[in-house]
Amino acid sequence: MTEKERELQRKAMEEIKKHEDTVKSDPFRLTYHLMPPVGLLNDPNGWIKWNGTYHMFFQWNPFKTAHGAKFWGHYTSTDLVHWKEEPIALAPSEWYEKNGCYSGSAVDHEGTLKLIYTGNVKGEQGERESYQCIATSTDGVTFTKEGPVIDTLPEGYTAHFRDPKVWHDGNEWLLVIGAQTEDEKGLVLLYRSQDMKTWEFAGPVAGAGIGSIDEFGYMWECPDLFHLEGKDVLVVSPQGLEPEGMKYHNTYQAGYLIGELDSKTPIFHHGLFEELDRGFEFYAPQTTEDDQGRRILVGWMGVPDQDEHLHPTRENEWIHSLTLPRELHIRADRVIQKPVEELKALRKNEVSHRNVVVNKDETAYEGVFGKSLELQLSNFENLEGTFEVSLRGSARMVYDTEAQVFTFERISFATRLVEKRQCHLESLNSVRTYVDSSSVEIFINDGQEVFTSRFFPSPENEEITFRASTDTTVTIQKWDMKQVTE
Template identity: 40%
Template sequence: MNDKHKNLIKLAHQSIEEARKSVEDNHWSMNFHMAPPSYWMNDPNGFCYFNGEYHLFYQHHPFSPEWGPMYWGHAKSKDLSSWEHLPIALAPSENYDKDGCFSGSAIEKDGKLYLMYTGNVWTGNNHDTDLLQVQCLAVSQDGIHFEKISENPVIEQAPEGDIHPFHFRDPKVWKHEEVYYCVLGSRTKDHVGQVLLYRSLDLIKWDFINVAAKGEGNFGYMWECPDIFPLDDYDVLMMSPQGMKEEEYLYHNLHQSGYVLGKLDYEKGILEHGEFQLLDYGFDVYAPQTAIDEEGRRIMIAWMAMWESEMPEQSHKWAGAMTIPRVLTIEEGQIVSRPVPELKTLRQQGDSIGNKLILGEHRLQGFEGDSYELELVIDAKGANEFGIKLRVDEDQTEETVFTYNRSEGMFTFDRNKSGKGPKGVRRAPVNLVENKLHLHFFVDRSSIEVFINDGAKTMTGRIYPEKKSLGIMLFSDQEVEVTHLNKWNLNKSIKPYVCNEE
């Protein structure tokens, strides 16, 4: 590691350490979600399984809780439930990445871990038009300390054709039949989202193959953070389109995250695919990235925030967090997301009820909390509208409301009374299964994720309630039966940050 790179990382660690206590004292700081020890976090990067451990890198600005020149933060886990912070992996130290080590991915080669990322340089004051982006590599023997290779940048410019010359980023690399491939987020010169496919024999010399997929209709002006991977009988293209227009209950976030299912022709470099589908119907999922582990599971993690969204935690010197890891499968032509079963190891104290009839509103006494897992099945009987309220205070001035409406066939996540921060309502189409609704919640101190009907739909959102808002309430317009409800308090799973300047 050259001296400039080492010194930038040392200064970053000192900055993180100075702000760490403010984060730890904040009642919104996360218990079991991966979040920065302090200051800014966005996209997951380099999510991989290496030498028997899961590694998660992330976009990180270690000098303020706002987005800035990007570094790569780093954490690892043996089991996807408990995480420990590691030294920062990348700093913007070179001429080709001096304004940011932007998003990318990781791959093992010859026993070493390689990071492929976008080097960003601002060429003027307008960050939409005045930029130069190139693709770069860094390598590590131990998976912790990284050296940028002398051949950088390994992809110096966008290809010829109807490809925007500057917006050209977020490489996701994988190996297929002894050849390395990477896909890059791009747009046309007229600002239509697309992805580019490259191949390489050694990770250093890359050849452009083709525009693998391009948007048609309401598909946004830029596709960020693409990820192509095989799953069951499909090749999946997962990406985050920017600029999709609202359609009924769809696409109400500033930017979206979703996928298409198809088949990639590796020779022609074209992915024939079906329609776009959302990964999550809530507020705060962006830049998802997947990894495959030794069990062959395809696991996804995403940034649990949204661009230009209000982030009240910034006043406590941090911003951003990751979703819990989710196992992906394909069932009936769509991706199903389930929480990784390893999270069960975090369960602490448990409480349960069964065969309870609910009419009107009912507060669950003794089921309070701000960091828990909650699973319940509701038999709708003849009710049209029913649901659950979480993080409720004593007089219900604060509450986060989840409602199912049978006549509309819609499930609603309402955070208009969730406390500080952004408001709003998101809706997802949901069918009852044998007249029952299955809900699986993961509630942390400033977030809620719900898996509906065993992961057929998910909804995720950041919330910022007062510390005292701990209650749980059930409600229904006609009698329903809670056939079972289980709640477990969850242990803190992120090890305390230890400053490491090595």
């Protein structure tokens, strides 16, 4: 570790210590989600299970609740529930990363944990340079930087060239990276290597001008290409999409394409783009395959440039969190997301109301309240008209059987007005909702649709109520959730 890197890490630790009491005093601090110890968190990085331990790195600015020269923070876990804060993995200390150690991924390479990430450099006039860099570790905690391994741009592309995701296909190392053409169109590019040191540019595999896509946004960030249940899936975060019906209403989107990768040509043959999450805050997800063969996704519970300066937690020197880990499957040519089984270990104090009749009178059921909880609704009968659940006076879920539309509403922290996100849903069979101090994650019909959002109710309001336009029978189960973060 260089002296400059050691100094940056020391200053970051001073910020944690300086604001520790303020951060912990925030009533919106989450109880079972990963958050920054101070400052701003964004993209999950280097998500991997290595030598029996899950490693979650994340983009982190420890010095302010805004974007800037990013570090890589680091948490580890053996069970996906309890997490340990590790020493800072990467600090922007070298010339090739002086304006930030941007997003990237991790692999096991010959027994070492290897990070590959984007080094970001900006000139005095805002001109940008991008370098794809390597850092290695033998213990999973201390990393040695090896510098850039891709230090030139392909012809015709801008320096918006970042977020490498690496995997081994059994024959060679492959890498996908987000890119932008000089005429500002987004694509994903493919590289290949035999040794993780020398990388050959293979060409674009998806995006503007590839296959059926004419253009689809001006930049594609955080690509992740993997095999799942007989299909190849490309997860990507395109920027610059216009709203279309009930789709694309956040500032930037995150979604997936299902198809087949031909790495030799190269091209990714795929179907239509689908959003992964219908909520207000979800971006830059990354997946890993663990030693049980599960494909597990974690996303950033935030969106760049989307009212970040108005988040109320900034007053207490922190902003943003990561989502709960989700196991991915394919059902009817769609990616579905299920909370990982390990999360059931967080449950305590079960309350169950089986086959209750919800009617037009807004009703609270005994024991069904709280700030940090899991709520499960199932066994719907006679569901007609509308069925709704109000969460802590600041958010609401509504299903309209006639319109076949599921709506999530919240009171905006930016305007204090009601705002909504929606999706088409032919039937409502189950709803599994995770409510934390200032977040909601809703899994509908066993993960068919997901809504992820932050919300900021009155800390004193723990009320959950139910109402239906016609008498509807439903089973309501609720668990309090154990606190695993400060």
